[in-house]
Amino acid sequence: MSSTSELLNNPEILRELIMDHYQYPHNHKLVEDDSYQSVHMASDSCIDDITVQSRIKDGKIEDIRFDGVACTISTASTSMMSDLLKGKSVDEASSIINQYFNMIDAKEYDPDVLEEAVAFKNVYKQANRIKCATIGWKAMQQMISESEGSDEH
Amino acid sequence: MFDVNEIRKDFPMIVNRPDLIYFDNGATTYKPQSVIDAIVGFYTGYTSNVERGDYETAAKADKAYDGTRKIIAKLIHAEPEEIAFNANITASLNQIAYGLSRMILKEGDVVLTTEAEHASNLLPWFRLQKDIGIKVEYIPVDRQGVCHIEDVKKAMHDKVKVVAMAHVTNVLGSVQPIKEIAAIAHENGAFMVVDGAQSVGHRIIDVKDMNIDFLGFSSHKMCGPDGVGVLYGKYKLLQQMEPVFMGGGMNARFYPDGNIILKDAPIKFEAGTPNIEGVIGLGAAAEYLMHLGMENIMAYEKDLRAYFAEKMLHLDNIDFYNPDNETGPITFNAKGVFAQDAAGFLGSRNICVRSGNHCAKILHDIIGTDQTIRASLYFYNTKEEVDRFVEAAKEISIENAIGIFF
Incomplete structure (x- = not known):
């Protein structure tokens, strides 16, 4: 456990993780x-144009x-x-998404639940890339809320 | 005579931020102190509204505001009454499209444009396509974005009522042969509309010699303040054209029954209190450019771009899309690196460039990519900056692009 979290504090490892997820998503x-x-997700900027399914x-x-x-940042994140x-309950996923957005907003967050995604902990320093680091996460959040809406019917 | 090091001292942004290499001039330009002084001078010395000069400062504001028409007319070789001020070139192109739709365009008529246009010269026409059933047709362009006379002739036909295109295209910097195209348009009874966003302030513009009917451009792309645009039109056409906005300042009188008598052009296109500080600042910018000399600016930019292009052609990690154009941006990608990642890396080296899908259809069909990086120059950039840029461009890689986050 402690060795994993040490690894996830190593900038070299985090950079490699982003690289791997970009080159082999x-x-x-x-x-x-x-x-x-x-x-x-194509309307936030004229650059990134991705579709997320769940x-x-x-x-x-x-x-x-x-x-x-x-x-790189959109793809890897x-x-x-x-x-x-994947495999998480909707509640668990929502809580992880919130932790991730906290990290991106430079607020308090729990690194343990984010696992590799802590690689994006410095994105808040490049304000223009926050959209990139959150595009897929927002898509997932939207699908979760839509699925909850449809359950009520 | 044209001493770039002396010129650089005129720009507070260059003096205050010598660490930056600003190569995003296609997006907006730095302002010389004289422009800033003109704006501050208005607010600190003679703040007043215009068009009602009953007291001294108001008369002074009128003189400065209206005087800018003369300055702009001189810059583009037009008459002062052919110059209307608005918010930006987007406002000009929307006014032209709307005005022509009320003046002449009807179902089945064709607006001929090119595959290399900015959204602002397409979307207003697309709306007319939907609303009144005109058709937008395209003149093909070559790999450098240039539109050839033979292709213009081929694309021309009876239904074409308007030819609308950029003088210098925003993505590739292609210079279109506007004078020749305008002649073909006129032979066929069509109006010639020109988007001057990337050409005015960079080149000698002579609307009479090119014999164009309408021209739009933005102040902020030529050393002037944001929020000011210019609409040029041949006077008799401006007189015939209906303004988009109705309101104060542009009407001579109106009656309870709804009858309105508009003022003459250009005032009828300036409803509401205009951007007075902006227009005064634009006047100062145009005077600054003419003081340097448009010929000198053109020659300097051409030389600098050629120097830049030659260096970029020697970089193995760079796909360079428009080496042969003599003006406009250096448009490129680092091989295997997404444009925004590369721009982010350059940004971390204090180099300001623009990445993205530059809103032009041409990119995908002609260059084979949706995203590019655009390094766009102006007369205050230097060969030393180009050298520093080229050294940084050599280092663009995925590793380094991700490295900026750690």
């Missing part, structure tokens, strides 16, 4: 399947996928998000 293929929700069933995120044209939130 995980869950990087969309599916044509009606049981998936889909969010196209299948949420009985309060659990069964799968997350994404694809699109995006920078979305890739890590997909790894981290």
